[in-house]
Amino acid sequence: MKKLNIFFILILPIFFSLDVLAEEVNLYSARKEHLIKPLMDLFEKETGIKVNIITAKASQLHERIVREGNNSPADVLLTNDVGNLWKASNINLFQEINSDFLSKRINSKYRDPNNRWFGLSLRARIIVYSLNRVSPNELKGYKYLSDPRFKKRILIRSSSNIYNQSLIAHMIAKYGEEFTENWAKNFVNNFARDPAGGDRDQIKAVAAGLGDIAVVNSYYIIKMLNSDNKNLFNNLGIYFPRDKDMGVHINISGAGLLSNAPNPINGKKLIEFLASDKAQKIYSFTNFEYPVVKNIEVPNTLKYIGNFKEDSVEISEYGRLANKAIKLADRVGWK
Amino acid sequence: MISYTKNSWALLSVLLSLIVIIPILSVIFFFIVPGGDTWIHLRETVLISYIFNSIILIIFVSIGTILIGVISAWLVTMYIFPLKKYIEWLLFLPLAIPSYAVAYVYADLLGYGGFITNTISLIFNHNIKSINFYSIYGAIFVFIFSLYPYVYLLMRQAFISQSGSYTEVAKISGLNIMQIIFKVSLPLGRPALAGGVTLVIMETLADYGVSDYLGIDTFTKGIYKAWFNLGDIASAGKLSAILLISIAIIITVEKKLRGRAQYNNEIRSDQKYKLKKLNRIFSILAVITCIIPIVIGFVIPFIVLVLWSLDGINNIYSVSFINVALSSFALALSASVLCIIFALIIVYGMRTNSKIVTPFARVASLGYSIPGAVAAIGILIPLVWLDNFINNFSLKYFNFSTGLIITGTWFALLFAYLVRFMALSMQSVENSFIKISKSIDYAAKILGKSNRRILTNIHLKIGLGGISLGLLIVFVDVLKELPATMILRPFGLSTLAIKAHEFAIDDRLQDAAAPLLAIILVCLIPLYFLTKVIRQ
Secondary structure, X not given: OHHHHHHHHHHHHHHHHHHHOOOEEEEEEOOOHHXXXXXXXXXXXXXXXXXXXXXXXXXXXXHHHHHHHHHOOOOEEEEOOHHHHHHHHHOOOEEOOOOHHHHHHOOHHHEOOOOOEEEEEEEEEEEEEEOOOOOHHHOOOHHHHHOHHHOOOEEOOOOOOHHHHHHHHHHHHHHOHHHHHHHHHHHHHOEOOOOOOOHHHHHHHHHHOOOOEEEEEHHHHXXXXXXXXXXXXXXXXXXXXXXXXXXXXXXXXEEEEEOOOOOHHXXXXXXXXXXXXXXXXXXXXXXXXXXXXXXXXXXXHHHHOOOOOEOOOOOHHHHHOHHHHHHHHHHOOOO | OHHHHHHHHHHHHHHHHXXXXXXHHHHHHHHHOOOOOHHHHHHHHOHHHHHHHHHHHXXXXXXXXXXXXXXXXXXXXXXXXXXXXXXXXHOOHXXXXXXXXXXXXXXXXXXXXXXXXXXXXXXXXXXXXXXXXXXXXXXXXXXXXXXXXXXXXXXXXXXXXXXXXXXXXXXXXXXXXXXXXXXXXXXXXXXXXXXXXXHHHHHHHHOOHHHHHHOOOOHHHHHHHHHHHOOOHHHHHHHHHHHHHHHHHHHHHHHHHHOOOOOOOOOOOOOOOOOEEOOHHHHHHHHHHXXXXXXXXXXXXXXXXXXXXXXXXXXXXXXXXXXXXXXXXXXXXXXXXXXXXXXXXXXXXXXXXXXXXXXXXXXXXXXXXXXXXXXXXXXXXXXXXXXXHHHHHHXXXXXXXXXXXXXXXXXXXXXXXXXXXHHHHHHHHHHHHOOXXXXXXXXXXXXXXXXXHHHHHHHHHHOHHHHHHHHHHHHHHHHHXXXXXXXXXXXXXXXXXXXXXXXXXXXXXXXXXXXXXXXXXXXXXXHHHXXXXXXX
């Protein structure tokens, strides 16, 4: 009897804690904490719902959610690319969200056809080139980067990065696997050095003269042009790749509500909040990404380089073709 | 009665080893999951070059760390020269800077607009814009100068505890100094050397951060690719198994080569080495030799970090920063104590019942070579299983769902550190127990002392130096640990390593510098106590 009493005393706090913790939402975020924190603080202030965050790489959070199974505490998964959203919805980790607010504000091409995930910001994979060594009329679409004229001139990060995987997947969707593989072979031959470092390192390498052309995400160069070191980069130009077949490769950062979310209502509120005017503005002003919602105020730099022709391929294709893209890159020796 | 206590201790050791082994096995056993064609794809495309790179890395990193570690340990234990008192402890400090941070620092110094490139351009009046650090040479450089302290610390401990009588005998027999080193001191210190190098190799193989940043495709990258990019658990399990088996083979072969030699001090005398005072020229040489690794591995990165942090000082660090530092400290402290307790029990178990305990103990220490992120998932599996078991039990009998009450808590993190860092604590404890003659154990047994009493009254006291060294190493490694902490941590918990990493990959090195400096400062606390213990 005594033992039973002790057991109940030990169990008791769990009951209490569950009651107290009613108004909260649990966020698994692939976006770094210092980037997401200002948004979450605002959400907490406006709704009174406490946001619990852990951050890690999307693929690793994915794995944690899978392992945690039915009892996972995660409500919302936030990622920096569509590939990981697609992967999660493909194994039914996400539930459908019925929200007129989200459907109205977010263009259907930036969300799942069944509303299981939503894009929240846009980024373009673009070309940064040396104004001294490249003439703008040399540049066309991605397809032409395999041209031998660019031998030893191109800088790009490793194919183990999801941004490149999505780009390759996009090319496969556009031109087919065989063409893309050939293209990638020649593209790799044009590399100025073995891929290393992140997107910023490629930009710095162009500035240092190690190569002439870097393929990078738009916000990196915009951030650098807004930094204290901007004079280091005034010999650089920006080009949005396009040709008659293919426009600019756009990726999203986005979120989905997990099927086993313990706080689904709060999770939905959080995603809706991230698509609100205020949050969208924070996205573009702090990280220089393009808002997914139309007519949001953006920083001047973003306005200046904001006009581009986007490609027509559905972005969920990037996820569907990701594994093919990774294997293709291995075959052609893209490190 | 004696055999009963003997067996119960062995049983306890095996049990503790098993706790550590389960997550390792749960990773490996994924290879029985059907499917897994990624394995074939990798084998046909990139695996050979991944393996080749890993082998090159471990060969050169081993050579480099042995040279630096052994020479500096020899100098500081055998000779008296100026500044030695400081050098002795400064040689440890590179361990306090995460290797990926060292990579960032040197890539920046040698990169576009970096200090070194600018200086070279200025001095030689030749416009060099950057020097390519993104190569396997860069990676070897980083690993050598951030990992040599493992060899140094264990060798220093070994040299210190070697009885001075050996060298005296050698000297009387007319051996010169080189002969003494190669014929007496090094062979006597072989277990420590092997231990230190094993740690270096395991850490190099488990690394992802440095090689990913510098663009080196290693075996670990293959595991990451299979699991986290291609979602092929079976292949990732296979690759992890290959990695672990290779490590196990290396360790076993080394042990076999060592043969039946015993390394305990049968000659116990209070006679320490008579420290030799070096003349001026040799003093300068000794100081320079010891200072080079300190400067490259610690001073330069430290200065760069300080400069960066001054740039970032306008981003005021608030209460949350102190909280992060405190939780990092608490995690590191509790994990290191836990690891040492496990190691003490298991290693003592190996002494009393070597045949049964040793195989389990060896497997338990393999966790150090598993890449952190992979180990983290391996840990989740048994924890969630246990959680679900509790949950179902509670649902059945109390109609109440407990959810996941262990996963995503401090407990899970501590468990992760235990799995990852057992090798560190076991290596240090083993290294300090090996010196204790077994005749002492027998004598104590005859006097009727229990195993527990022998361990706490004799081994703990004689081996205190090595044991506190183990505490320190685990402490520092937990402070730096990144992938497992990120994946397994509870909501709201952040560590200095995570803060630094998140800023660093966002290219905000000025902001990353402050948490990195804090890691170094926190490391100084146990280091201070260690110096006191070892001086005694």
